[in-house]
Amino acid sequence: MSLTDNDVKNIAKLARLKLSDEQLPVYVDSLSKIFDFVAQLNAADTAAVEPMAHPLADQVQRMRPDEVLDTDQHAKYQRNAPRVEADLYLVPKVIE
């Protein structure tokens, strides 16, 4: 299958990735090749097969008691933030 420039622009938008004009044709080409490659899966007979989401059978998500395990460490975590003021993460203005 061959993707168009617009297809790839749309995928990049959904993925929130800014691509440069030079990068775009590289991705049009390589993503088209990848989707051709994975089209081999169409050869498998999967009519009666249950999809497998997890590698170990019979695994279920566990519940745990609702107990406080960690104390507040926001100051430590916010040391990694690009911009913080008054303990708040700062982003550009969203609503004018």
Add this chain to the structure above:
Amino acid sequence: MTELHHLTLAELNEGLRARRFSSVELARHFLARIERLNPALNALITVTPEYALAAARRADELLASGEAGALAGLPLIHKDIFCTDGVLTTCGSRMLSNFVAPYDATIVEKLSQSGVVMLGKANMDEFAMGSSNETSFYGPVKNPWDLKKVPGGSSGGSAASVAARLAPVATATDTGGSIRQPAALTGLTGLKPTYGRVSRYGMIAFASSLDQAGTMTITAKDAAMVLRDMAGFDPRDSTSVDTPVPDYVAGLDRPLAGLKIGLLKEFFESGLEESTAKLIREALQVYERLGAKLIEVSLPNLPLSVPTYYVVAPAECSSNLSRFDGVRFGYRCENPQGLEDLYMRSRGEGFGAEVKRRIMTGTYVLSAGYYDAYYLRAQKVRRLITDDFARAFQQVDVLMGPTSPTPAFDIGAKVDDPITMYLNDIYTIGANLAGLPAMSIPCGTVGGLPVGLQIIGPHFAEAKLLNVAHGYQNETLWHRDIPKGYA
């Protein structure tokens, strides 16, 4: 004279406990090697000498008092995918090039409690996406066997570190072959445990239904020692399995007579170089001499493992990596013009080319109208492949074949062609899709470059795999080879 870095982890452990050398001496010895040899290899992103010497002093005190943990005083390098409290944790990405982890991954915590001395953090493919260690923001890692060759990936820094004896052991992770393939390409023993055997908490996620942490060591015995203290149930990882951890070291010497080895027919077809195939056949003869029986088995759906993986893994990656938004941690672009621009440019500039390719592949296969055709179908084929393995293990104890179709290739040779690069993992991906434990052990060299024998077992058969690998290493010396210039 035998130097400290010639010794295996088990031998270093004996020496430490017999007080032939101290942990501080060991740390200094390996730190000096890192300083001298790493600039040419680029195997480490961060070196932590102060942290190491402080941990080594503590280990020496504990060893003196007789209260030391099983791995006390032994030097180790962590793959930079594991969060280390207060230490830069980059995952090989510009996105995390400023990220100082605020907590320890469970395996980092467990191994610290056991007394290991962290020397630094190993280079890796960006977010573990790659098979050659060329996608790292920190530049490619070189293979100590030949600096023009790749060390494999994504745990290329872990592999190059141990191969060059910058440390006797490194941690690593394996989503599609990222422990076994670099172990094969650098002459090491690589162990990927069963999915859920080792906690994923604090291990930066790539594809959560496939990712598993393991070890890169000189011998199977060393791997057994480390896995014993890494493995185990962790309530902080919801996919961690609550099943007891056996003493992997205790079972190493069981005789291999009567062992039923399945030869994967599909692995000896398609693209396997004859010189590699010859070494694999010679390794199988060693097992025959030890009394094992060879049985050919066929896994008819196995040839679909690479296309299955390249739908499932990118889908999970696109979801996992959506957390990197330039808001709470990680890279943020300059002068964002609004929130949308902040997201788009922080991610566009923070992620490298291969990571963006996989995020977009995953975004597409999960998008409305394509989900059934790609993702659901891949999950169904994943079950077919898993069922093939289950049927094979009704007949045999372990499966064997090559780890990689060729020895290490030239840096730059495959970087522009993603499909060719993806096909490096043709023999390793099956075990990840089925959640099985698997190892690679060195079994010879072609043109001076190591070749790996792969051993795959049923779920939670790590003790059996280690026993099988140890049996071979008792008969051969490939695992003791050190690349020229690093002895």
